[in-house]
Amino acid sequence: MNTLIILAHPNEDSFNHAICNEVKEHLTKKNYEVKIRDLYKLKFDPVLTEDNHTEFYxxxxxxxxxxxxxxxxxxxxxxxxxxxxxxGMPAILKGYIDRVFTNGFAFRFGKSEVDGLLKGKRAIILQTASQTEEFMKPSQLVSSMETSMDVGIFDYCGINVITHKFLFSVPHVDKETREKMLKEIVGVIEII
Known part of the structure; x- marks a missing residue:
């Protein structure tokens, strides 16, 4: 299966890069074709200009x-x-969505509704956080981010979000806990 990883973290030594490597290695072993779009390495320009906004056809x-x-x-x-x-997501990823998920490619306005044009595609969202789960969930921060991304962006475009996995307290946990998190990731991506 063709799988595109979209990575948005500037530090190549980050846990996000470790997650990316783990996902790629696991899916490659399953004979998936895997490509990575590392937005920082690509120096992707996230700025939607006025020309882009009015002339994106x-x-x-x-x-x-x-x-x-x-x-x-x-x-x-x-x-x-x-x-x-x-x-929320880093600005480079939000700009990627602003510029790439355009009308006519990702969605189309109809007379009374929006048609998601990316139907049939599936997404897994792997989101790290420095805060604890005990802080983020009661504050509704997790559910608000899930709703914003899973429904407000991806469902709108017809993409089926299979799972949106949060990995909490990443900068504050030890190496063993990070290894456990990477094993959890392998379990999560087994569903694609």
Whole structure:
């Protein structure tokens, strides 16, 4: 199965990169075709300019956006890996979604509703956090991020989010706990 990993963390020594490597290694062993779009390594420009906003039609897209859309079109599975920054995704990933998930590619406005054009694609979201689960869940931070991403972005575009996994307290746990988290990730990606 064609699987595209979209990674949004600037530090190559980060736990997010370790997750990415684990996912790629595991899926490759299952004979999946895996590609990685490391947004920081690509130096992806997340800024949606006025020209982009008013002129983004499928016939007028910049080459960098067409390249990303081709990668998403190729994929059956999408795996998003990123840290939680200010109760959301990093700006580079939000800008990626703003610029790549365009009208006519990811969705289309109808007369009375929106048609998600990426139906049939599945997504797994792997999101790290520095805060504890005990802090984030009662504060509704987890559910608000799940709703915003899973429903407000991906469901809107027709993508089926299989799971949205949070990994809590990442900077504050020991190596053994991180190893357990990586094993959990393998269990999560088994469903694709």
């Amino acid at each position: 499928q016939t007028k897209l910049p080459s960098d956006i067409l390249a990303e859309q081709n990668e998403i079109a190729w994929a059956e599975n999408l795996v998003f890996i990123f840290p939680t920054w200010w109760c």
